Amino acid sequence: MGNTYFSVQRLPLVLAASLDAWRPRPTTAAAAPRTETNAGGAMHPNAMDRRGKRKKRKERGDEAVANGLSASSAPFDRRVFPTLLAAAQTSGQSSISAALAARVLRRVLSRAPQMLSPLPDSLVALLPCLLSSSCSSVAALSCEVLGAAALQSMEAGEVLASDSGIAIGLVRALGSRNQRVTEAACENVKLTSCRYLFCQVESICEFVNSRTTRLSKRDAAANKISYLIIDTVVLLVNSCKFDKLRSIQHELIRNALSFLYTIWKNVQLLRSSADCNNSKYQLQSREYEITKAIFRLSTGLASPACLEPDVIRKSIFGQGESNFENFVLAHWEKSPNLYRRKQKPQNDDPVFAALHSAFNLGAAADAIIESFVKGLASCPAIASDELDINSFLQEVHDSLGNAVKYREDIRVLRTQDPSDQTSKGCAMEEHFFDDGTVFLDEDEFTKKCKHAFKNGYSIALRGMEFRCEKVAAIASALADLFGQPSVGANIYFSPARSQGLARHYDDHCVLVWQLLGCKKWMIWPNPKPFLPRLYEPFDPLDDTIDDNSGRVEILHEGDMLYVPRGYVHEAHTDVGESQMNAYGVYSLHLTLAIEVEPPFEWEGFTHIALHCWVEKQKLGGCSQFDKSMTKDETSLYALVLHVAIRLLSDKDPIFRKACLVAAKLPSSSSCATSHLKALRSSQRSFFYEIIKNIEKNCNFKEALESIKLAMQEKNDEPFQWMCWLRHLPQGGDADSRIDFCNILKSLEELVEAFSSNPEQALVGFTGFKSGFCKSAVYEDACQSFETLLQMYRTTRNQYMSGMLALHGAHVN
Known part of the structure; x- marks a missing residue:
């Protein structure tokens, strides 16, 4: 054993186990197969079958090793211990025994947690050797086994930590020159x-x-x-x-x-x-x-208040399984729609009842304000395409958990009565606090909010899905239902005869849920043919909107109103004396914002479909395209087509619509399955309509000119929308991959390649575009779309859970 430490108490067990494992076993003819060759040394024709039998015996041997990782230490001592002992004694990175030992250790780690507690005594006795192994895989995996076992119980952790041999081995691992071993040892120390x-x-x-x-x-x-x-x-x-x-x-x-x-x-x-x-x-x-x-x-x-998408579907759209499908086909991103409650929602809707209790809605106005204003922390924005929560934490650094900041987290405002204004146009908003104010004194902040409310100001608090577990559960379930990464939630508390936000439109669809009192809404159709994109600048409202042409709806407690993105609207609590007497003097409503981010519009789905098809070309998986084209040329033509699709989306409204291929609908009944198929069929039709449009209207010269202009100005801003494409996996050589985070370099290569012979480039692009449009596979795009969606959702859920914890979730 050299200088490796073994505890005296375990030495007899180690010797007994090793002798038992290496004791000679009787052999039979079947257990000693021969390799048959002919006179020239070639394999005998019948030897192939015998090789197959030997392979099966090897597989049975591996199974025996796996069985040796059971809770009982006897099989381990007989079958696994000799392998690990040999690895511990063998030096050299390429040792066969070390490779086999690494495989055994991986199997140990892959076992169910209860199989790691307790570890067989003979394995514990070998850990000092294994931790000091010259094979980096063996040493690193031994650190991981040690950490995993120590995490199973406090008693196991204490036993392993008290073994001085293991401690010495761990110290040696910490001092290893191999980064993998050092990191594994550090993680073990930190975790335990x-x-x-x-x-x-x-x-x-x-x-x-x-x-x-x-x-x-x-x-x-x-x-x-x-x-x-x-x-x-x-x-x-x-x-x-x-x-x-x-x-x-x-x-x-x-x-x-x-x-x-x-x-x-x-x-x-x-x-x-x-x-x-x-x-x-x-x-x-x-x-x-x-x-x-x-x-x-x-x-x-996970949040303890999690909800299934089907529960939210029934709560918002009704019990009928076709209701959601009808909403998507008839109203989604097309027209407003009101869902009226026929009776008190607390009696028949557990989701509404949960919200009602969360905000203490049965109390007086001051108590309601305290219920959602006290204990607030700021929720700094996370970048749309950020999928690494570590990067977010590095960016916010020392601002995480700061006090709420005005406009970023909360607004306290009122809109002036247009009749009181001397100038024409929309009424102006008046804010109670100055922009950027940070509220360090919570009690003073709450006191001022109450004072503002009594003077006609509404309180608008954003990011309720990060501050209230019950709202978070609703937002997450709604995101699943619509197949989107996340859903935002804001709350608005308005006094009598007041208007909070001025007339405006949103770049996201909104479900307005009236929780308390009533409110009158006026909604005007989208004055433009295009849906507004998320994160794009808002156009100012002009005087062409006729005050008398809007749709009027009065929301009562429990009612839900859908307002598509782009539709101009305003709301106020001046609903008439009869309504006020019946429903109280103030109003509280929750807005659920379904934000369709760029990758999850139909344009984004098309970019994903193009990416999937290009990856197949790199692998030679499609026979309908020009095989003489190199991988570099394929990548460059793909880049031009990405740009051409973007330019086309500025002309065709269908590209901006939300893609719902990942929407989660019930499939427990035949009726529900038929509705699911109907919605899926409509999504497929959208896709092939877009494909036809691309083949007919995507313009190579227009795309190339826009790229040349950006290169002349050294300006990559027009192509920042492409950054999210970096999250899609790229195969092939590194030189043929597009760096979407440094797009100017790829665009420069593109201009250089295509400018020398533009006519030939046009012919090549036309063939490339035709190949894509003829052989793009909808199902491939759906699979990659859902994979990307899950990546986005994972990061958003991490952010949501972290912010909820800063607001007291998981505390009790």
């Missing part, structure tokens, strides 16, 4: 430390919750340890990888979240403790580091 500390947090919760500012000398040591544990937990959580944090039991994570949340709320008091004169007794973690730890810990937790 996290778990241990999470189990200790309850012991200092009393100290944290007591909010004590005076400490006796006798308590000084306990105080020091408490602060040390807090700082260590924060440091470890913020340095662990997200996927590793998810391996810790959710019960422990919830305990730690509750603990850290309490610390965060009391952090200012803890910092100013008068009796902690020595700085070593002070909390060293900064406030944003604590909020970052809370955010990171929560990203892997």
Whole structure:
């Protein structure tokens, strides 16, 4: 064993296991196959069958190794231990025994968690050797096995941590020159430390919750340890990888979240403790580091208030299985529609009842304001195409968990009565606070909101899906129903005879849910043929809108109004004396914003379809296209066609419509299945209509000219919309891949390649476009579309869960 440490207590077990494993076994003819060759040394024709039999015996041997990873240590000692022992003793990176040992360790990791606790004693005895292995795979996998086993129970973690041989092996792994081994060892140390500390947090919760500012000398040591544990937990959580944090039991994570949340709320008091004169007794973690730890810990937790899409479908569109299909075909992105409740919604709708209790709607106005204004944290925006939550955390850095900021999080405003204005045009909004105001004093902020409300100002709070678990559950289910990454939620609380927002239109579709009182809405048709795109500048409203031509709807408690994007609208609580007497003097409604992001419009779906087809060309999977074209030329023609499709989308409204191929509809009954097929059929028809349009109208010269203009000006802004395409996987050589984050380089290559012989380039593009339009596969695009959607949704859910945690979710 060389210098490798073995505990004396385990030595007899190790020797016995190794002798038992290597004891000679009787062999039979069947167990000793021969390789038959002819005189020239060639394989005998019948030997192929025998090779097949040998292969089966090898597979049975692998199965035996797998069976050796059972809870019982005897099979492990007989079948697996000799392999690992040989690997531990063998030096050299290319060792066959090391490769086999790595495969065995991977199987150990792939077993169910309960199979890792307890680890066989013989494996524990070998861990010091394996951790010090010269084979990086064996050493790294041993670190992972050690960490996974230690996470299963506190007792297992203590046993493994108390073994000095394992400790020495882990130290050697930490000092390895191989980055993979070092990272695996670091992650093991951090994870096991996290778990241990999470189990200790309850012991200092009393100290944290007591909010004590005076400490006796006798308590000084306990105080020091408490602060040390807090700082260590924060440091470890913020340095662990997200996927590793998810391996810790959710019960422990919830305990730690509750603990850290309490610390965060009391952090200012803890910092100013008068009796902690020595700085070593002070909390060293900064406030944003604590909020970052809370955010990171929560990203892997599911909301306890989750809802199925079918529950939301029934709550909004009614019990009939065809109602949603009818809405999509008749009203979606076409015309407003009102869903009227026939009776009190609290009696028949559990979703509405949950919202009613969440905002304390049975209380007075001041209490309602407190229910959604107190305890707020700012929710900094995450970039539309950001799919790495780590990048988001690096971007916001020390602003995470800051106090709410005016306009970014909340607006307190009223719209002047047009009759009081001397100038013509739309009424103007008047804001109670200045732009950019940060509300550090929560009580003072709440007091001012109440005062503003009494003076006719409405309170508009954005991002309710990040602040209230029940709203988050509704928004997530609605996003699933429409097949979109996320749904935003804002709340509007308006006093009597008032108007909050001035007349406007939105770049997203809105479902307005009246929760309290009533409100009168006026809606005008979209004055333009195109739906407004998300994130594009808004056009100012002119004086051509006739005040008397709008559609008028009065929403009562429980009613739901759908307003498509682009439709001009305004709302106010001046609904007449009879309505006010019946429904109270103020109104509260929730808006659910279905934001159709660029990849999930029909234009985006078309770009995905083109990408899928191009990847097939690189693999030689399509015989209908010119095989003489190189991979580089294929990529460049694809880039031109992407640009041409974008230019075409500025002329054809269908490209801007939402793609609902990933919408989740019920399929439990034959009736529901037929409705699902009808909706799917309409989506397929959209796609092939777009394909015909591309073949007929996509213009090579127009696309090339727009690219040349951008190159002359060295301006990539017109092509920033392409950034999200980087999330689609690209095969082939690195030189043939398009860098959508540095698009000017690819555009420069394109201009250089096509400018020398534009006529030949036009012929090549025409053939390329025709090949795509004739052989694009709808199902391939659907699969990639849903994969991309899931990537977006994962990041949005992580962000939502992190923000909910900063608003007190997962605390109890």
